[in-house]
Amino acid sequence: MAQALGAIALPLVAASLMPVLYRWLRWRLGLAAVAAAAATLVLVVLTPDISLVTPWVPQLGIDLSIHVDGWGRLFALLIAGIGTLVTLYSIPYLGSREDLGKFYAYLLFFMGAMLGVVYAGNLVLMYVFWELTSISSFLLIGFWNTRDDAQYGALKAIFITVSGGLAMLGGLVILGAVGGTLELSALLANRAALLEHPLTTAALVLMLIGAFTKSAQVPFHIWLPDAMAAPTPVSAYLHSATMVKAGLYLIGRLWPIFHAHPLWVPAVATVGMATMVVGSFLAVQKTDLKAVLALSTVSQLGLIMWLFGLGTPEGAQAAAFHLFNHSTFKALLFMVVGVVDHQTGTREIPLLSGLRRAMPVSAALAAVGAASMAGVPLFSGFLSKEMFLTAVSHSPLGLAGAVVATVASVLTTLYCLVLGHKIWFGEPHGTPEVPEEGTRTILAPPLILAAIIVLVGVFPGPAEVWIVNPAVSAVLQGPADLPHIALWHGFTPAVLMTALALGGGLVAYRALPAVLAAFQRVTPQRFHLNALFDFLWWKDQAVEKAARRITNRQMTGFLRDYFVYSLGGLILLFFGTMLAKGAGIPQLTLSRVGAWELLLVAVIAVGAVFTARATTRLAAVAAISLVGLPLSVLFALLRAPDLALTQVVVETITTVLLLLVFPHMRQITVYPRGGVKRYLNLLVATGVGALGTVVTLLANGARLFPPSVAEWYLRNSHELGGGDNVVNVILVDFRGFDTMGEITVLTVAGLAVYMLIRLRKQQQAGGGKG
Amino acid sequence: MVRARIEQNPIVRVVVHTALYGLKLLAIWILLRGHHEPGGGFIAGLLIAAVIAMQGVAFGTDAAQAIFPVPPQYLLGGGLLISFSTVLGPALLGGAFMEHSQGVIRLPLFGDVFWSTAVLFDIGVFLVVVGTMKTVLLTIAADPVRGRPAGTGEAADGRKKEVS
Numbered sequence: 001m002a003q004a005l006g007a008i009a010l011p012l013v014a015a016s017l018m019p020v021l022y023r024w025l026r027w028r029l030g031l032a033a034v035a036a037a038a039a040t041l042v043l044v045v046l047t048p049d050i051s052l053v054t055p056w057v058p059q060l061g062i063d064l065s066i067h068v069d070g071w072g073r074l075f076a077l078l079i080a081g082i083g084t085l086v087t088l089y090s091i092p093y094l095g096s097r098e099d100l101g102k103f104y105a106y107l108l109f110f111m112g113a114m115l116g117v118v119y120a121g122n123l124v125l126m127y128v129f130w131e132l133t134s135i136s137s138f139l140l141i142g143f144w145n146t147r148d149d150a151q152y153g154a155l156k157a158i159f160i161t162v163s164g165g166l167a168m169l170g171g172l173v174i175l176g177a178v179g180g181t182l183e184l185s186a187l188l189a190n191r192a193a194l195l196e197h198p199l200t201t202a203a204l205v206l207m208l209i210g211a212f213t214k215s216a217q218v219p220f221h222i223w224l225p226d227a228m229a230a231p232t233p234v235s236a237y238l239h240s241a242t243m244v245k246a247g248l249y250l251i252g253r254l255w256p257i258f259h260a261h262p263l264w265v266p267a268v269a270t271v272g273m274a275t276m277v278v279g280s281f282l283a284v285q286k287t288d289l290k291a292v293l294a295l296s297t298v299s300q301l302g303l304i305m306w307l308f309g310l311g312t313p314e315g316a317q318a319a320a321f322h323l324f325n326h327s328t329f330k331a332l333l334f335m336v337v338g339v340v341d342h343q344t345g346t347r348e349i350p351l352l353s354g355l356r357r358a359m360p361v362s363a364a365l366a367a368v369g370a371a372s373m374a375g376v377p378l379f380s381g382f383l384s385k386e387m388f389l390t391a392v393s394h395s396p397l398g399l400a401g402a403v404v405a406t407v408a409s410v411l412t413t414l415y416c417l418v419l420g421h422k423i424w425f426g427e428p429h430g431t432p433e434v435p436e437e438g439t440r441t442i443l444a445p446p447l448i449l450a451a452i453i454v455l456v457g458v459f460p461g462p463a464e465v466w467i468v469n470p471a472v473s474a475v476l477q478g479p480a481d482l483p484h485i486a487l488w489h490g491f492t493p494a495v496l497m498t499a500l501a502l503g504g505g506l507v508a509y510r511a512l513p514a515v516l517a518a519f520q521r522v523t524p525q526r527f528h529l530n531a532l533f534d535f536l537w538w539k540d541q542a543v544e545k546a547a548r549r550i551t552n553r554q555m556t557g558f559l560r561d562y563f564v565y566s567l568g569g570l571i572l573l574f575f576g577t578m579l580a581k582g583a584g585i586p587q588l589t590l591s592r593v594g595a596w597e598l599l600l601v602a603v604i605a606v607g608a609v610f611t612a613r614a615t616t617r618l619a620a621v622a623a624i625s626l627v628g629l630p631l632s633v634l635f636a637l638l639r640a641p642d643l644a645l646t647q648v649v650v651e652t653i654t655t656v657l658l659l660l661v662f663p664h665m666r667q668i669t670v671y672p673r674g675g676v677k678r679y680l681n682l683l684v685a686t687g688v689g690a691l692g693t694v695v696t697l698l699a700n701g702a703r704l705f706p707p708s709v710a711e712w713y714l715r716n717s718h719e720l721g722g723g724d725n726v727v728n729v730i731l732v733d734f735r736g737f738d739t740m741g742e743i744t745v746l747t748v749a750g751l752a753v754y755m756l757i758r759l760r761k762q763q764q765a766g767g768g769k770g
Numbered sequence: 771m772v773r774a775r776i777e778q779n780p781i782v783r784v785v786v787h788t789a790l791y792g793l794k795l796l797a798i799w800i801l802l803r804g805h806h807e808p809g810g811g812f813i814a815g816l817l818i819a820a821v822i823a824m825q826g827v828a829f830g831t832d833a834a835q836a837i838f839p840v841p842p843q844y845l846l847g848g849g850l851l852i853s854f855s856t857v858l859g860p861a862l863l864g865g866a867f868m869e870h871s872q873g874v875i876r877l878p879l880f881g882d883v884f885w886s887t888a889v890l891f892d893i894g895v896f897l898v899v900v901g902t903m904k905t906v907l908l909t910i911a912a913d914p915v916r917g918r919p920a921g922t923g924e925a926a927d928g929r930k931k932e933v934s
Contacts, residue, residue, distance in 0.1 A: 642808045642809070642810065642813065645800075645809075646813050649817055649820050652820050652823070653816060653820050653907075656824075656826075656827065656907070657907065657910070660910045660911050661910060664913065721870070722870065722872040723806055725805060725808060725810070727808075727810070728804045728805055728810040731810060731895075732810075732811075732870070732888040732889075732891045732892050732895075733870055733888055736857070736870075736888075739853075739891075739895060740857055743849065743898040743899075746902045747846045747849075747850060747898055747901070749902065750846060750901065751846070753909060753910070754906075754909050757909045760913075
């Protein structure tokens, strides 16, 4: 338990210290970040399987609960393990010129948030961490925040992922309402009953939208290529190895509940399949190395999604294993591309050639990563890719699915050859900087990943036993007869498909220019999803324009109009509810009204009429004092000295304030007689008066808390509150929580006035208009 | 300007000057007695605000600044801090959220003095009210009037504001 909590808390605490430590450590800050990440990795390794609930908001079923099982651990290992390597890699990559305090703070913040997602045992808690990963991703994509592409990429990513996150929240709430709990373990235990509820379909659809946006599935994949504006370590970490896998994490969590749902296979498998094909099709056409990697990530995420969509244990096992392999080889490839970019000054494929002579180690590393991604035997990707092909050929789609998978794999082989062969072989030609091998520190992290890829590829046993199968049994929620992961299963259809994919890729690579030209002809150039996004939120800003039009229509600049909106709404709601519920005024218990009270009320009424009829502001202020001061006398008569005192003081200060403000305002606009606005305002004013009267009478007649709240306060004020002034005891004790909120609001209001006026002064000083 | 004329009025100045100390004492008295008799932090804060407003009218904003000579942001922050700590403190010490405690302490000169953490909470409320009112009053008073002099009703405000 302590390990799991520590693994979430340690990176978050370390993140908050980073900007402070940066002042002392300067470029050495990276070492501190590596230490924090490595310590987190140790904690993750030590975390046992647990399920633990600490009450947080028990009334709503929201608790700080931790649920660790094999599925969460697979992710936690990737998050902490690759996180450590990426942090190490970023030290030489970023050098000492960047704002490192900010960078490592965001990176560790992400690590803690992501661990929170995979360890959270309560759906709402998971949602909170889920959105924190979106926020840290936004901050990291926009790390070079003065660049246009960084701003665009960051905003696009947060628009799409947070919209999906909101959909997911809706799904979680429905699921919680249907299942009667928000606890993951309780929902999983109760899964058979859940599936029968009619609302489950809505919950499933909403949560799938959340998972698809986060994991960049078609048609939400468009944010991921633009997220490549982030520094390369971030791309390696968030946008290939971990954060984009959160959608798959959710899918794996939902698998036991929903895999038997009639919508599961069509929705998840179709989207996964489409994403795999579209991603690999687009990846081949890109000339920027990072764009190729981003779209290949889209494609590979689609592959894993498809596997989950099959709804079979075999598919889930292949998905878990490929997820692990993809994180390692894709992080490796990103790191190598980062080195290439760093050493040559460009990522454009046409400019890069023959780099293996200058950078032999990088070339070997890229070859390992590309071979694993393409599924070449003896590399880890081969095993999981073959499991993928086997699982797909067993699916109901049968031959058609196998053909689609093979075609997408041919395209995968093609871009793997570009990444692993094209830029390294051939004749070197000029790059912006003369290429030179990267330093040992920058090559060490990818080297470790390459070692893991080869080790797992040759001896898959340990990974299968310790990582993959515990994860799969957590997804399946029970032991299952899983196929053994082995290099050779005999002549299966998968062997043929692998051979076709590799061979087809090689043939296409031979004729690369012709293939690309053909692809370009069939790719839509004008009407695509990015154009739609730009139309709505970026270049044409259709959404923003529409919002501004509505706002300008409604915001007239007249306080009176705003009162009409809000008070008119209140009146409609109140009297509407009364009419709908058929409520009436109950039996009243009234005391006798004396002559003094009548006199005061008469004065107040006169004051009110004069205020409404005043044509200058000064007259209005004088008249309104005629309402306020007699009111305080009335309070005193009714034996409420606190209220009377407050009323007098408030009256005084209001008058002073109004006098201070008047010089800034123009004369009262008097609406013409007989105008619509005049009657509307009169109607609203009368309505508010009626509302106040009815509420008072209702409060007098209501006996909801027998014998009465007031009596309870009077009796218990001394004993429970320790004070004799009941009004004050209510303020500071019985209803003290309200007071706490009120003084916070008061503070915010005061600061807002200060800021608004100061802002106006600055604008005036700057020669702008107010 | 109206304000300039009032500031030169000797009667206003003398009255305000005389009333000042009494009002301040009254505010503190009302603040501390609030738990048992009419009064409390909110009223006391408003009284100080009234004092600040009067001082500002009679002697100008600089003199008003000197009434509670702490920058308003410290009043706001400090007030919230005191109030919140009496709310969260008991919870952290193992009690209930916002559980107040009280008692009587014997002081050398004053005799038996009643104390309560609720009064501490009220002092926080008092500081926040003073801070807010001081901020609002002084920023508005210090804001130069645009356009023509006041009173002609032709100041340039009140135009339709466009959201941009």
